[in-house]
Amino acid sequence: MLMKQLILATSLAALGLLCASAQAQARKDGLVLAMTLEPPGLDPTAGAASAIAEIVQYNIFETLSKIGPDGKVTPLLAESWEVSPDLKTYTFKLRRGIKFQNGEPFDAAAVKFSFERAADEKSVNKDKRLFAAIDFIATPDPHTVVIGLKTIEPDFLFLIGQATAIIVEPKSAQSNAIRPVGTGPYKLENWAKGSAVTLTRWDGHRAASQLKIRRVSFRFISDPAAQVAALLSGDVDAFPRVAAARSLGQFSSDKRFQVIKAGSRAKTILAINNKKKPLDDVRVRRAIAAALDRKSIIEAAADGFGVPIGSHYVPGALGYVDTTGLNPFDPNKARALLKEAGVVTPLELSLKLPPTPYARQGGEVVAAQLAKVGIVAKIENIEWAQWLSSVYTNKQYDLSLISHVEPFDLNNYAKPGYYWGYENPAFARLLERINNTPREGERAKLLGEAQRVLAQDAVNAYLYQPVWLTVAKRQLKGLWTDMPVFVNDVSALSWE
CATH class of the missing domain: 3.10.105.10 (Dipeptide-binding Protein; Domain 3)
Incomplete structure (x- = not known):
């Protein structure tokens, strides 16, 4: 009888360890991130809602340059650039070997198409004025794009790092609002309208092996009380720009959470x-x-x-x-x-x-x-x-x-x-x-x-x-501490 009890206890302990291990493993590569508003679509070139970029920018879609939390601009789809002495001409050298999520190649022609589409008279891009100020776009070879501006734009490199300047694949561009196709590290898995958008890691991305988060769900919670409840219950791992100021003391004093006050x-x-x-x-x-x-x-x-x-x-x-x-x-x-x-x-x-x-x-x-x-x-x-x-x-x-x-x-x-x-x-x-x-x-x-x-x-x-507040589980690393633009860069996130 004693031996049976020992065997049972050992089995239960092992099962508990397996469950804990499975939960830890699930936590290491999964994430639930909450947002206040649900976007009307998933194409940031077709709508003004900032909630679109919060899901897709740097996740599904990429841009020539990338804006960091400190506001500085670094190369993304462009590996480098040069600016002419008169500050009106930009020569971009593009990264090689990149494909869109539908298998089509990323090249200079895709950049030219994307920017000319944004400037077209039928364009509804909210930054259409920026693209209309482009005088010419030359593509001397598949990996070089030369952009000439009609006038000086001191913030051009920053502006083309925003969601309205995503590089789209010509054949799929028209359906990006519901079936987005980009060059980013994540692809759309599912959109449960009124509830959540789920993205999964795209193994064809150049940095796929380095991504710590395999699957992320963006859950929509508009009510402030429900936002706080979702965090306290553990249903949500992180809530950037949360309406939890009245509950800030509760989160600050709880060791389960981190609170970020972002400029x-x-x-x-x-x-x-x-x-x-x-x-x-x-x-x-x-x-x-x-x-x-x-x-x-x-x-x-x-x-x-x-x-x-x-x-x-x-x-x-x-x-x-x-x-x-x-x-x-x-x-x-x-x-x-x-x-x-x-x-x-x-x-x-x-x-x-x-x-x-x-x-x-x-x-x-x-x-x-x-x-x-x-x-x-x-x-x-x-x-x-x-x-x-x-x-x-x-x-x-x-x-x-x-x-x-x-x-x-x-x-x-x-x-x-x-x-x-x-x-x-x-x-x-x-x-x-x-x-x-x-x-x-x-x-x-x-x-x-x-x-x-x-x-x-x-x-x-x-x-x-x-001043935007972010509340997240303490073990989550890589959250932005300042927010010059509204994005949730999942590729930068990891569990401790």
């Missing part, structure tokens, strides 16, 4: 439709800006994790100047400006809010503050696809609370037909001077001037620069 180039703004009356009057836009207390909004929308801004620019960026004093919080001034503009209050405006927690929470405070100066902001909570359609594409809105996460996006203020409808030829000329000024010091001064113009024109009500 950003994002700008959270109250977008204003400059084409709608009476919002086409600068005095009304200035009144809206004067009605808003940035500090209260930061507390409500970001739980205090934000820095006030007065223009579409953030501290730390080249040439930043503090313009918050140009439109300070002043309800009395707001009322006076509305009266001066001939606005009869109450003025009713729509306030369309996307599903992100910062927008829903901050929108309530914005509406309450506007009400105190006679502006009735009617809140409409809409889903992300609706926001992209009604606000971004069709401009069917008055106000909207949104974060613009791209680091170099002042060009949007000179983009014809952009969703906030700002048209200022003087600003467009200033931006052209900025883009054609190679010396950093001179460019910084012009950037300061551009920030003042936007603040004075009160194109939008500029609120704050977010």
Whole structure:
């Protein structure tokens, strides 16, 4: 009897060790990473949602250059490059032996196709302006691409490392939104709509043998309470840009987790439709800006994790100047400006809010503050696809609370037909001077001037620069500690 008990105990212990070993092995090459929003598709050249790049950039798709967490640019599909003395011509030497996930070769022709497609008149690429500024693309051999720009673009190498500059395979390009084909280390395994996107390691990638994560699921959780619960239960391994500020102490004191406070180039703004009356009057836009207390909004929308801004620019960026004093919080001034503009209050405006927690929470405070100066902001909570359609594409809105996460996006203020409808030829000329000024010091001064113009024109009500929070299991290594762009580079991740 004793011998049977010993054998049983030994067997159970061995089984336990096997289970523990299997779990450890599964943990070593599997990952569940959560996101707030589900993307509308998986082609970043066909949609403006940053959630697309969070899944596909550097995972499924690759670019000529790669942006690191410190904002520095390194070679990716290009192994090297040279820039002409006039800063207008870039010669890229491409990596050899690379294939797309459908077996087609990556070469200079694919680069030329990708960039010309992005510049085409039918293109819906949100950075179309960048590609339209290309004067010529030459392919002297399959491994060399020469790109000539019409004007100087000081940040060109950074910009072509963004998701809108992915290199696509010509035969599969049209179906990338649902069946993405890239040169990246991961390929699409499954997309369970409303739940998760799962990627698996692509063994045809040049660095496949070095990848520590074999399979990753991007799970979509929009509710802040559910985000916290998923982390605490262990259902989620990492949640970049999580809405867990109110639970930060709980995670910081729990040895199971690591908390990363990451800097950003994002700008959270109250977008204003400059084409709608009476919002086409600068005095009304200035009144809206004067009605808003940035500090209260930061507390409500970001739980205090934000820095006030007065223009579409953030501290730390080249040439930043503090313009918050140009439109300070002043309800009395707001009322006076509305009266001066001939606005009869109450003025009713729509306030369309996307599903992100910062927008829903901050929108309530914005509406309450506007009400105190006679502006009735009617809140409409809409889903992300609706926001992209009604606000971004069709401009069917008055106000909207949104974060613009791209680091170099002042060009949007000179983009014809952009969703906030700002048209200022003087600003467009200033931006052209900025883009054609190679010396950093001179460019910084012009950037300061551009920030003042936007603040004075009160194109939008500029609120704050977010500080993004990432909560993850302590054993997960390789997470970005700063976020110049929104990506989740799975190839850099590993379990300790």
